[in-house]
Amino acid sequence: MRGSFKVLIDDKWCKGCGLCLAECPKEVLIWSGRRNAKGYNLPAEDPAKACTGCQLCELICPDQAIRVEGEPQ
Amino acid sequence: MSEDGRTVRIIQGNEATVEGAIAAGCRFFAGYPITPASEIAELMSRRLPRVGGTFLQMEDEIASINAVIGATWGGAKACTASSGPGISLMQEGVGYAAETETPCVIINVMRGGPSTGQPTLSSQQDVYQARYGGHGDFEIIALAPSSAQEAYDLTIKAFNLAEEFRVPVYVLSDEIVGHTRERVVMGGKLEVLERVAPSKDGYKPFAAGPDGLLRGMPAFNDGYRLLVEGQHHDERGIRAGDDIDKSATLVQRLNDKVRQNIDRIVDIERIDLDDAEVAIVCYGSTARPAMEAVQTARSKGIKAGALRLRAIWPFPDAVLSELADHTKTLIVPEMNIGKLVLEVQRTAGGRATVVGLPRLGGALHTPEEIESAIIDAVKGGKAQ
Amino acid sequence: MNRIAEQYLRQETLPMIFCPGCGDGTVLGAFLRAVDEMKISDQLALVGGIGCSGWMPVYVNADAIHTLHGRAIPVGIGLKVTRPERKVVVFTGDGDAIGIGGNHFIHAARRNVDLTVVMINNSIYGMTGGQMAPTTPSGATTQTSPYGNPEQPFDACRLAEAAGATYVARWTAGHPRQLVKAFKEAIDHPGFAFIEVVTQCPVQAGRYIKGGMDAPEFLADIRKSVVPVAQAERMTPEELAGKTRIGLLHRSQRPELTQQLAAIRGGEKR
Numbered sequence: 001m002r003g004s005f006k007v008l009i010d011d012k013w014c015k016g017c018g019l020c021l022a023e024c025p026k027e028v029l030i031w032s033g034r035r036n037a038k039g040y041n042l043p044a045e046d047p048a049k050a051c052t053g054c055q056l057c058e059l060i061c062p063d064q065a066i067r068v069e070g071e072p073q
Numbered sequence: 074m075s076e077d078g079r080t081v082r083i084i085q086g087n088e089a090t091v092e093g094a095i096a097a098g099c100r101f102f103a104g105y106p107i108t109p110a111s112e113i114a115e116l117m118s119r120r121l122p123r124v125g126g127t128f129l130q131m132e133d134e135i136a137s138i139n140a141v142i143g144a145t146w147g148g149a150k151a152c153t154a155s156s157g158p159g160i161s162l163m164q165e166g167v168g169y170a171a172e173t174e175t176p177c178v179i180i181n182v183m184r185g186g187p188s189t190g191q192p193t194l195s196s197q198q199d200v201y202q203a204r205y206g207g208h209g210d211f212e213i214i215a216l217a218p219s220s221a222q223e224a225y226d227l228t229i230k231a232f233n234l235a236e237e238f239r240v241p242v243y244v245l246s247d248e249i250v251g252h253t254r255e256r257v258v259m260g261g262k263l264e265v266l267e268r269v270a271p272s273k274d275g276y277k278p279f280a281a282g283p284d285g286l287l288r289g290m291p292a293f294n295d296g297y298r299l300l301v302e303g304q305h306h307d308e309r310g311i312r313a314g315d316d317i318d319k320s321a322t323l324v325q326r327l328n329d330k331v332r333q334n335i336d337r338i339v340d341i342e343r344i345d346l347d348d349a350e351v352a353i354v355c356y357g358s359t360a361r362p363a364m365e366a367v368q369t370a371r372s373k374g375i376k377a378g379a380l381r382l383r384a385i386w387p388f389p390d391a392v393l394s395e396l397a398d399h400t401k402t403l404i405v406p407e408m409n410i411g412k413l414v415l416e417v418q419r420t421a422g423g424r425a426t427v428v429g430l431p432r433l434g435g436a437l438h439t440p441e442e443i444e445s446a447i448i449d450a451v452k453g454g455k456a457q
Numbered sequence: 458m459n460r461i462a463e464q465y466l467r468q469e470t471l472p473m474i475f476c477p478g479c480g481d482g483t484v485l486g487a488f489l490r491a492v493d494e495m496k497i498s499d500q501l502a503l504v505g506g507i508g509c510s511g512w513m514p515v516y517v518n519a520d521a522i523h524t525l526h527g528r529a530i531p532v533g534i535g536l537k538v539t540r541p542e543r544k545v546v547v548f549t550g551d552g553d554a555i556g557i558g559g560n561h562f563i564h565a566a567r568r569n570v571d572l573t574v575v576m577i578n579n580s581i582y583g584m585t586g587g588q589m590a591p592t593t594p595s596g597a598t599t600q601t602s603p604y605g606n607p608e609q610p611f612d613a614c615r616l617a618e619a620a621g622a623t624y625v626a627r628w629t630a631g632h633p634r635q636l637v638k639a640f641k642e643a644i645d646h647p648g649f650a651f652i653e654v655v656t657q658c659p660v661q662a663g664r665y666i667k668g669g670m671d672a673p674e675f676l677a678d679i680r681k682s683v684v685p686v687a688q689a690e691r692m693t694p695e696e697l698a699g700k701t702r703i704g705l706l707h708r709s710q711r712p713e714l715t716q717q718l719a720a721i722r723g724g725e726k727r
């Protein structure tokens with residue numbers, strides 16, 4: 001899919017399992033180095049990469065902590 | 074059928090139970106065959122479809138009680154029936170019904186145990202199982218019919234109490250009551266508690282009124298978005314098993330709602346008690362020879378009477394305590410090793426002599442046997 | 458939180474108890490998407506057994522009942538027969554469904570009662586801390602098979618089919634899109650529908666059976682072990698050794714229980 005997409009990670013619900021990193025076909029997600037209040041490592045979008053909006057990260061996230069936003073062109 | 078809509082039939086206690094259940098609005102039955110309760114399942118399988126209900130023969134009694142729980146939340150009044158071995162299998166489910174305040178009725182046509190025991194003969198050995206069979210602290214209600222007529226009447230009452238108190242209610246019938254054919258008057262103006270759907274306004278499914286009771290009974294798919302939780306839970310049904318206060322509050326209420334409203338449950342019959350020196354305390358089928366024994370004793374000028382318990386759980390402490398104040402001797406005939414006699418002793422607190430008359434083997438006491446116990450007591454002879 | 462979760466989760470029950478990386482949350486997410494597409498949240502009657510997987514319905518904002526260990530299916534049957542138009546979905550574990558509840562499972566399939574049963578196969582007793590399950594592979598070490606499991610596991614799908622289930626599918630937590638479709642098919646299917654979902658359980662099975670795999674490694678391992686049914690048909694028995702077939706494994710039609718009961722009530726059969 002083409003367009004501009006954003007991967008929003010909800011700090012509150014993320015448990016830092018890393019499934020989203022492994023799942024992303026474009027390796028858009030990386031570890032941010034930040035932790036949430038519960039001490040879980042948080043992922044983030046790599047500014048150097050472009051999300052294609054496939055939503056695999058959103059679908060795989062067991063904690064429903066990911067929202068892919070954006071409009072396909 | 075008579076003018077007032079009543080019918081009189083000569084039927085077995087088990088059939089009377091079925092008719093009582095249907096009259097009370099029971100529209101779901103799940104069970105598994107077992108002597109001496111099988112007729113209940115058989116008759117339910119014939120009767121329920123004709124009144125728009127559902128009969129299911131399950132793979133075992135565990136499935137039966139759990140299907141009853143599902144059907145109850147599904148919107149139907151529901152019951153199951155079994156005897157000793159099957160009732161043992163149901164115990165986890167009965168506790169679940171108590172924890173989740175699922176109204177339902179469990180008919181136990183008692184036979185002799187332990188184990189496979191005596192499939193074809195009667196007993197009253199399961200009175201404590203009804204009260205203490207499940208793990209954890211909870212109260213149930215148990216009614217004990219002593220005739221086919223009472224099998225009908227008390228089954229209706231059991232459904233009403235289940236709805237009112239949101240608890241599992243046992244009908245503790247037995248092989249003798251279940252299989253004796255007698256005259257039963259059915260129908261007419263019956264007192265039946267209809268299920269009331271609670272208002273959805275700010276509704277908390279497990280928030281009790283001041284008397285500890287939940288109001289009404291909601292059903293799935295009626296817009297409540299219910300959460301029914303077998304773990305300790307809060308007023309919304311949300312898990313609170315790791316919350317000490319909420320857990321204690323729930324368990325306390327599950328017990329208090331029955332104990333503290335016992336006046337609404339006590340169901341007794343007093344026979345010649347006003348001037349009685351000796352009283353028979355009886356329930357279920359042993360009340361039959363007991364009544365005869367009291368009559369014979371009276372005809373011989375002995376001041377004998379009887380207290381018959383139709384509701385045995387919660388145990389009517391106050392009634393027994395008062396009886397102990399006015400009576401010298403209390404005799405408790407039971408078809409077991411001596412069970413409810415312990416409750417009578419506890420409540421009598423030494424103020425009356427309590428004599429157990431236990432009987433094992435499956436045969437009912439004879440009236441003569443009970444009468445001679447009365448005579449012994451009057452002579453001041455025999456202690457326990 | 459994504460839109461579907463915001464809309465369909467019972468917010469006051471969160472967070473979910475699942476360990477980081479547990480597949481249960483992914484399966485639940487796929488289920489919510491199916492519910493959203495079908496617009497059926499009012500008709501749902503969700504039933505959970507006991508186990509990690511049994512918690513799944515508790516988080517959904519629909520009528521739900523969290524039952525006893527192994528007894529979710531009979532409770533589901535009671536719900537279904539009292540109002541056949543409701544859509545009963547049972548969430549159960551491998552121990553819950555085919556260990557302690559095995560008898561209910563096969564009899565519900567035999568009756569072809571219109572339930573959707575979703576069994577999470579993590580090949581272990583997760584909730585109680587990693588003991589062997591009826592799905593634990595032979596030889597695997599767990600907390601109760603320290604010398605290797607001396608027993609052989611059930612194939613739950615073959616069991617379901619043999620017992621009479623009329624819709625049988627197996628997917629993994631790595632197939633969320635296929636799961637959405639399977640949920641829709643199973644819920645629409647008029648009869649006993651069974652979906653087995655092979656999931657990663659990094660904390661229990663990962664530690665005891667898989668030698669310490671984390672969630673992504675575990676899921677990758679599961680993906681390597683499965684083959685789509687169509688592909689499996691072209692493979693030799695040797696190639697298939699140790700592989701698990703995924704996809705729609707069986708679909709058939711035969712009389713469904715609540716319809717039979719309705720016919721009896723209608724007088725056709727008495």
Ligand SMILES: Cc1ncc(C[n+]2csc(CCOP(=O)(O)OP(=O)(O)O)c2C)c(N)n1
Nearest residue numbers: 507508509510526550551552553582583584
């Ligand atoms: C009658 C009974 N026995 C045992 C337990 C303890 N118990 C709770 S969950 C569970 C195993 C759950 O395993 P599974 O069904 O595979 O679910 P999972 O946690 O793996 O999702 C057991 C044995 C129980 N709750 N009730």
Ligand SMILES: [Mg+2]
Nearest residue numbers: 550551581583
């Ligand atoms: Mg498991």
